[in-house]
Amino acid sequence: MLFSLLAASWYISVSMEHIIIERAQDSLKAQALILGDQLGRHISSNNFKEVDGICKKSVLRVNTRITVILPDGSVIGDSEGDPLKMENHKNRSEISKALSGAAGFSIRFSGTLRQRMMYVALPFIFEDKIKAVVRTSLPLTVIDNAVSLIKVKIIIGVVCIAVFASFVFYIASRRISRPVEKIKYFADKFAKGDLENKIPAPKISELSSLSEALNKMAVHLNNRIEKVVSQRNEYIAVLSSMIEGVIAIDMNDEIIGINEAAAKMFNISRNDVKGKSIQATLRNSDINKALENILNENTAVQESIVVFNDKGENFFDTFITPICNSANHRIGTLLVFHDITQKRRLDIMRKDFVANVSHEIRTPLTAIKGFVETLHYCIDKDKKETGRFLQIIIKHVNRLEVILDDLLSLAKLEKKEEAKEFVFEKRCIKNVLETAVQVLESKAKEKNINIEIKCDGKIMAMIDAGLFEQAIVNLLDNAIKYSPDKTAISINARRDEKKISIGIEDSGCGIPKEHIPRLFERFYRVDKARSRELGGSGLGLSIVKHIVKAHGGDVYAESSLGRGSTFTILLPFQGI
């Protein structure tokens, strides 16, 4: 815009210059013509003095310099100087032109007046002969001033137009750029992920379709993203609620995903583990070996693995499968863990129980059979021998009786449990304890064992007195059996807000740690030989557990090898 303004203004000023010069020319011409008529008489009558006088007179009224020149070039009149002193003007360009009959025009530096002048020369024709040349001239400064004045006016005009135009331009462009900026601001927000805000409709209709298109795009994107997120959340929810543990690893054996169940199984934290190798986090040689085997094959593998932590051993059935992408390239491995620890324990218990029962009953039976047969063969022999054999037989029969009695008690207990036939009464615990101690008094005396009861007489509980007494008797019996002579057994009963605890503590040989979880199983023995010798059936503790469970309580054992054991019964206390 500026360029066009400058070009226009230059063109205008140049044109104006021409016009002014032309006008000056015209006016000079007109003056020369009029003067020519005035001077005509005097020129033809060769009254040169009069000519000069008129020249000088007219200059007072007009600003023009007038010069009259004869065809030979001599000056006969001049408004400024003395014509006789002036040089021959024949060769001046405008004069020579005029002498040839046409109007002459030139701009040049005047030696006489020492400035630039514009000259117009007209021939004066009388009787078809050029009698003289009348030349009018104007100092250029006048013209120059006029031109510069015009130029200044033009420049001022141009500047004003420029300012005004810029102002208008600015307003107009703001009207467009503001809504565009607003659209850009919201588009930036979309790009950053904030898809919630909608662009308000701009006033300019061309832009409104743009903003509408952007809004639609944002809504569409938002929906897609929400769908993807909710799908992902569904998968995460499914994986988190699974009981089975799931671990996914990539081709570098680094963990890319792990669910809660797996983290619990191996006692690791889900957040610590991402990106670490499975060898570093699980540190299980069974898994490592299985992974090595599946490295080169693309088949699934099932392994049983053992994981040990401080609480013991856990067994897991592990399924290891390769993970392939849609192009069937292997991209990783998936491990799924099923916890079969419980199942295995139950399996072991069941197997042991069956084996134990048959063994327990078979052994006495075999002995009895053996001795009966022997007696049968040597019935008439030594009476002393016969007596001895019969003793042994009776001993085994008694043993069988004990075992069968206990088995029956256990069966009865279980039946009562099922039918919920227990009868509970409010009883004083101390009395029950004292009765139990009395039952075993003689046994204790035989080994010089002192039994001490520490129990507050006010402790009461809802119990089946008979059964509870039997439980205490069983525990005490064990304590006496496994304590060396001349030691002490103490029974401590305590009550706190929620429960009553009764502990029977001995200083016997103790129980090794790995047997303690299985102590209360039927027929479970720590030291088979010794326990049978001491006359146990293997069912005592199992009966205690059933009785205590029937009362809603629990029983557990603590022991340290060589120092002694403590068996504790916990009864819930129902605010009596």
Next chain:
Amino acid sequence: MLQVDSVKRGAVMTKYFRKELEKIKKKLLSLGAIIEQRIHLVCKAVLSCDADVASRIISSDNEIDEMEVEIEEDCLKVLALHQPVAVDLRFIIAVIKINSQLERIGDQAVNIAERVDVLAKKEIMDFIFDYTPMIEKAEFMLKKSLDALVNFDLDIAEMVCVLDDEVDRMKEDAYDKIKIAMKNNPERLGYLLNFFLISRHIERIADLSTNIAEDVIYLIEGEIVRHEKIDGEK
């Protein structure tokens, strides 16, 4: 042209170098897992005097030796090919040392298994000494020293070093009790001798676990703390 080539080659070598380090770390941890499992098995065998488990441990020891040699060779290859510096160099050195400690722990497991084998063939004696706490402590120290390696955890490593004293005390306790038992049962000397030797092997396992922990401290801090007491001890 040549300069671009060497830069590209440099980048490829670095990637290969990183991968080699990762592989070595994984192999070392796999060896660690196997050793941990064997220690756990042999300890169960001691407490239950199980000869089957013992013989299985004795016969599968070559696997350990092969793995140890493999890891050491991999480390030497990395040293020769890549000339690592600073942390990477400390890492390779620590791996070589821990590798050898793990193999020695494996040997101690075999030694214990051999004692159990002998004891199982003799007639069992009444209770003399309970190895359970000592064994559990040694197992715990091994596990924790490997945890410290995996997690670069200085505190766990220092804890392992402190626990070594407890195991030494337990060993002396065993010595005293077994000495008394020898006096009282001179006819069972063979049994009791083998029984006592187990305590020495357990104590060695604890020592070697402490060495692993010290190697981890070296790896993390760049300082060698062998033969020094940790701060806070007399």
